[in-house]
Amino acid sequence: MAARRTAKDLRVGETGTICCLEDPEMALKLLEMGCVPGVQVRLSGRAPLGDPLMLVLGDQEYTLSVRASEAATILLKE
DSSP: OOOOOBGGGOOTTOEEEEEEESOHHHHHHHHHTTOOTTOEEEEEEEOTTSOSEEEEETTTTEEEEEOHHHHTTEEEOO
């Protein structure tokens, strides 16, 4: 079984489309911040030690900073 790709796995400048949110407890927080299934997400940068990550969501270019552990719960479409 292949591992699912997450927002944490993106390289800087790479994009993906949100499929679903893996952690039910974190899902509400991420949904409120705009991480809705079907939205395109782009990794625009990482802090020097790799955490947090800066994600750009959707066409509106909404920028969101999330911990690496939070980004790991954002599953992307294949």
